[in-house]
Amino acid sequence: xxxxxxxxxxxxDLVATIPNGTRLGVPADYSGVPMTATRALIRxxxxxxxLYCLPLTTIQGDMLIGAGCVTSIEAAAxxxxxxxxxxxxxxxxxxxxxxxxxxxxxxxxxxLQAAEKGVPFMPLRGLLGTDILKHRPDWKVIDNPFATNxxxxxxxxxxxxxxxxxxxxxxxxxxxxSADRNGNxxxxxxxxxxxxxxxxxxxxxxxxxVRDTDFLENENQTAGVLPALYxxxxxxxxxxxxxxxxxxxxEEDASELRAYASAARTRDGFRRYLDERVFQELEVA
Numbered sequence: 556x557x558x559x560x561x562x563x564x565x566x567x568d569l570v571a572t573i574p575n576g577t578r579l580g581v582p583a584d585y586s587g588v589p590m591t592a593t594r595a596l597i598r599x600x601x602x603x604x605x606l607y608c609l610p611l612t613t614i615q616g617d618m619l620i621g622a623g624c625v626t627s628i629e630a631a632a633x634x635x636x637x638x639x640x641x642x643x644x645x646x647x648x649x650x651x652x653x654x655x656x657x658x659x660x661x662x663x664x665x666x667l668q669a670a671e672k673g674v675p676f677m678p679l680r681g682l683l684g685t686d687i688l689k690h691r692p693d694w695k696v697i698d699n700p701f702a703t704n705x706x707x708x709x710x711x712x713x714x715x716x717x718x719x720x721x722x723x724x725x726x727x728x729x730x731x732x733s734a735d736r737n738g739n740x741x742x743x744x745x746x747x748x749x750x751x752x753x754x755x756x757x758x759x760x761x762x763x764x765v766r767d768t769d770f771l772e773n774e775n776q777t778a779g780v781l782p783a784l785y786x787x788x789x790x791x792x793x794x795x796x797x798x799x800x801x802x803x804x805x806e807e808d809a810s811e812l813r814a815y816a817s818a819a820r821t822r823d824g825f826r827r828y829l830d831e832r833v834f835q836e837l838e839v840a
Contacts, residue, residue: 682694760786
């Protein structure tokens with residue numbers, strides 16, 4: 556089916572537009588992880604990615620780090636969840652091969668929201684009193700210029716607040732259930748995807764299918780639609796989030812995630828996993 560609007564590509568052609576050195580926005584595993592696109596990125600040996608995770612990453616980030624694709628990462632967590640630690644992330648960080656910018660879920664959202672709104676920073680109060688401020692010199696604590704003390708006079712120490720700089724992404728890379736014939740993308744309740752897309756210069760989307768309809772015709776569903784004007788390129792990738800889940804369509808593949816967690820404990824095991832599961836792309840039922 557022809558899509559009017561965003562360019563329709565193969566997955567390999569889509570990821571070929573992500574150059575080395577890209578600040579790449581990626582979603583959490585519960586929001587639609589573009590795993591088919593991730594494996595394609597590894598196969599093309601992309602380098603020097605600066606991953607911005609909204610707000611965390613699991614197997615996607617760990618695989619990209621282990622494959623040597625990532626120079627720095629900003630995230631609230633890098634973990635395999637119930638399957639254990641993220642071993643390739645831990646190994647790279649402990650070896651000094653990776654710059655980790657520790658953050659929090661609200662902070663990661665706030666920085667993108669600032670870029671989304673076109674303002675230089677976003678205030679956030681909940682970081683006050685935490686140790687993370689010691690490790691983020693790019694975050695600034697100021698006194699609320701509107702604060703007054705109990706007597707109604709200005710008090711420069713009355714109300715400290717943290718300012719977070721706007722973060723503009725070069726590329727947002729996401730996976731979704733479907734696109735329509737006009738290039739609109741259905742993301743449902745995953746509004747974090749919309750925040751990431753709004754803060755990106757370009758947005759690349761893999762989808763399970765393209766449907767011969769117009770998602771914007773039905774006013775009752777438009778709140779769950781990412782309009783085509785925010786989308787630069789689309790590729791069809793059935794089972795594109797595998798082995799992660801895609802809400803409403805399929806569950807995570809627990810056996811595959813366990814196999815990855817076991818293999819990735821060592822560099823040799825991880826390399827064998829890449830040879831078997833990435834460089835020889837498998838058909839997923």
